[in-house]
Each structure stands twice: as C-alpha cells, then as structure tokens.
Amino acid sequence: MHANGASSSDRFLALLRPIERDLETYCRRLIWAPEEAADAIQNAVLRAYSAFDRYREDASFRAWMFRILTNEVSALNRKHVRIAQREIQLNPEELAELPADVEKVEAREASLTSSDLNEVLEADLAAGLRRLTETERAVLLLRSIGELRYREIAESLDLPIGSVMGNLARARQKMRAVLKKSRKGNVATL
Amino acid sequence: MSMKCSEAIGQFEAYKDGELDAQRALNMEEHLAACQDCARGLAEQTVFDSRLTDALQRGSKTRDLWGTVERLVTEGAHHSVPVAPDATETSVTRFDWKELCRNLYASLLPSRRVWAGMIGVWVLIISINLVSREEDSADKVFQHPTLAQVRFAYDQKKVITAELGFLSPPADRPSGEPRDSRSQLRPPSRNA
Numbered sequence: 001m002h003a004n005g006a007s008s009s010d011r012f013l014a015l016l017r018p019i020e021r022d023l024e025t026y027c028r029r030l031i032w033a034p035e036e037a038a039d040a041i042q043n044a045v046l047r048a049y050s051a052f053d054r055y056r057e058d059a060s061f062r063a064w065m066f067r068i069l070t071n072e073v074s075a076l077n078r079k080h081v082r083i084a085q086r087e088i089q090l091n092p093e094e095l096a097e098l099p100a101d102v103e104k105v106e107a108r109e110a111s112l113t114s115s116d117l118n119e120v121l122e123a124d125l126a127a128g129l130r131r132l133t134e135t136e137r138a139v140l141l142l143r144s145i146g147e148l149r150y151r152e153i154a155e156s157l158d159l160p161i162g163s164v165m166g167n168l169a170r171a172r173q174k175m176r177a178v179l180k181k182s183r184k185g186n187v188a189t190l
Numbered sequence: 191m192s193m194k195c196s197e198a199i200g201q202f203e204a205y206k207d208g209e210l211d212a213q214r215a216l217n218m219e220e221h222l223a224a225c226q227d228c229a230r231g232l233a234e235q236t237v238f239d240s241r242l243t244d245a246l247q248r249g250s251k252t253r254d255l256w257g258t259v260e261r262l263v264t265e266g267a268h269h270s271v272p273v274a275p276d277a278t279e280t281s282v283t284r285f286d287w288k289e290l291c292r293n294l295y296a297s298l299l300p301s302r303r304v305w306a307g308m309i310g311v312w313v314l315i316i317s318i319n320l321v322s323r324e325e326d327s328a329d330k331v332f333q334h335p336t337l338a339q340v341r342f343a344y345d346q347k348k349v350i351t352a353e354l355g356f357l358s359p360p361a362d363r364p365s366g367e368p369r370d371s372r373s374q375l376r377p378p379s380r381n382a
Contacts, residue, residue: 009263009264009266012263013260013263013264016260016263020251020256021249021250021251022247024249024250024251024252024255024256025246025247025248025249028249029246029249038252038255041255041259042255042258042259042262045259045262045263046259046262046263046266049263049266050266121245122245122248125245125246140246141246143207144242144243144246144247145246145247149209150204150207150209165203165204165209168203168207169200169202169203172203172235172239172242175242176235176238176242179242
C-alpha cells in the first residue's frame with residue numbers, strides 16, 4: 001500500500017490546518033518532556049497521513065487526529081516514566097504527580113502568552129496539570145482543548161465512558177483545589 | 191422521580207458538558223430549580239470550569255514546526271512513501287522492523303521483570319537439559335550388584351568350588367574324605 005497522491009495531501013492539509021494550534025497546545029500540555037513536543041507532533045501527523053486512506057469521511061477528523069496524537073505522546077511519556085522508575089525508584093502515581101519545574105514552565109510558557117498575569121497563571125496551570133494522573137490529564141485536555149465528546153474520549157483512551165466521567169470530575173476537582181490554593185481563594189483571577 | 195443531591199452532584203460534569211440524555215437533563219433541571227445549594231454549587235463550578243477551559247486553550251502555533259510538517263506531508267505525497275501502520279488500528283498492514291527493534295530495545299532495557307523472566311527461562315532450559323542428559327555409555331558397563339545378587343553369586347561359587355573339589359585328582363584329596371561333593375561343605379569331623 002502506498003501513500004496518497006497530491007490531491008489527497010491537499011485534502012489532508014485542509015482538514016489539518018484549522019486544528020493545528022489546538023493540537024500543538026494539547027501536545028505541549030500533555031507531554032512529559034517539552035523538548036519532545038515537536039517530534040511528537042511531527043510523528044503523529046505523518047502517521048495520520050499514512051493512514052489517511054483508511055479515514056472515514058463521516059468520522060470526526062478532529063477526534064481522529066487527537067487520538068493519534070494522544071497515542072504518540074503516551075508512548076513518549078511511558079518511556080520517561082520507565083526511565084524515571086528505574087533511576088528514581090518512583091511509583092507511576094507518584095511520578096505523575098510530581099510538581100512541575102516552575103522555572104522551566106515559566107520560560108516555556110512565556111512564549112505562549114504576553115501579559116504578566118497570564119505568565120503566572122500558566123505556571124499555576126502547568127503545576128496543577130502535573131498533579132493529575134496521566135489519565136486524568138489526558139481526559140481533561142481532550143475535553144477542554146480537543147473538545148471531544150465523552151464517547152470520543154473513551155475511544156481515544158480505550159476507557160469506559162463511566163471512567164471518562166470519573167476521571168474528568170477528579171481532574172477538575174484537583175485543578176480547582178490547586179488553583180484556589182495558589183490564588184488564596186480568589187477564583188476570579190482565573 | 192425526584193433526584194437526590196448526591197445523585198445530582200455526581201452528574202454535574204456530564205450536565206455541564208451536555209452529555210446527559212434528555213430525561214436525565216430534565217431531572218437535573220427540576221432538581222436545580224428546587225435545590226438552591228446545588229444550583230449555587232453548579233454555577234460556581236461552571237464559571238470556574240469555563241475559565242479553566244479558556245486558560246488551557248490559550249496557546250499559539252509554532253509556524254516553523256507546522257511548515258516543516260506540512261512540507262513533509264506534501265513531499266510524502268509526491269514520493270509515494272510506504273504507508274506506516276495506523277496507531278489507532280490493531281491490524282498492521284506492514285511491519286516496520288527497525289521501529290519494532292527500537293521499541294523492543296527501549297522497553298526491555300529498563301525493565302527488570304523482563305530481564306528476570308529471560309534469565310528464568312534460560313535457567314529452566316539449562317536445568318531440563320542437565321536432568322534429561324543420557325548416562326555416559328561407560329556407566330552402563332558396570333552396575334553395582336544388589337545384596338541378593340552378591341549372596342546368590344557366593345552360593346554359586348561355593349557350589350562350583352565344591353564341584354571342582356569333587357573332580358580334582360585323588361592326590362589332592364585327603365584320605366578318608368568321602369567323594370560326595372556335598373561333604374566338602376560339611377565342617378571337618380571333630381574325630382579326625
């Protein structure tokens with residue numbers, strides 16, 4: 001089986017361009033090592049294009065693309081978890097909830113925002129996301145950024161819908177707790 | 191049927207996201223109309239979650255990255271590169287052996303369980319090999335006899351010795367000794 005022709009690549013890129021920003025934002029928030037975000041995006045897009053002839057027109061391209069990107073990022077994150085487990089002797093749950101390196105987060109997120117308030121908020125967001133488990137983070141981001149339905153999230157992560165709802169509820173609850181604590185109860189600044 | 195507060199709170203997320211079916215959504219709205227605590231709690235969560243979503247969606251697109259990606263897609267279309275297996279499908283149309291080897295190496299290297307399993311398999315193979323080894327051919331020539339076999343041989347030896355004594359020349363036989371071979375087995379007479 002060989003790749004599609006030029007007309008198919010045009011169709012693929014026409015579907016991809018409207019969601020590129022969301023894909024990149026999702027990837028950067030989900031991935032463990034920020035320096036691998038570009039590789040993850042590139043690999044995911046090329047993998048999706050390779051399988052584009054199997055993509056059904058009536059399916060959601062957005063959901064399909066987010067699912068492929070999630071698989072790609074999960075594979076990279078698992079590699080880092082295994083290395084960290086071997087070198088640092090942490091459980092996966094402990095590893096997933098390590099606080100973010102705030103300096104790194106601020107330096108990274110500075111390129112994404114312009115105002116000082118947004119920079120500080122981004123650091124809090126990243127710190128909050130690091131306190132979620134891998135599944136909770138993926139579910140929250142797929143819902144918030146990917147705007148996927150619960151059924152689509154369940155298919156992407158191979159979870160029951162009930163589990164998706166539970167993870168989403170816990171993720172939002174944890175984020176509320178973390179952000180309220182960092183802002184000392186002033187929710188309005190979020 | 192009226193909804194309880196605990197049940198309503200458990201469905202807040204689905205209700206906010208528009209994931210409840212029509213009947214449950216109606217039940218939720220009836221409950222919220224009747225319960226001010228739940229209505230207030232839902233309103234607070236809705237405001238916070240809306241702002242959280244806006245904050246998470248904040249980001250920009252790296253033009254260089256996407257320029258490279260789009261160029262690779264276009265080049266791939268013109269060069270007709272072979273299709274890689276879809277990450278979302280379980281069926282594989284073509285194996286990427288290099289990637290498989292890379293993934294195996296990356297997954298095996300830090301995994302203690304895999305290494306322990308592999309060592310255990312080799313120990314098992316070696317053990318089975320040692321246990322099922324055939325005996326050396328030289329060992330089959332001599333086998334230590336049992337006690338019963340030793341006694342039988344001794345008895346046979348005595349019989350044969352007695353026979354030989356019977357057949358031996360008369361000069362070798364002391365006088366007065368009977369010719370019966372069995373007498374050779376009798377203890378010497380005390381009167382002699």
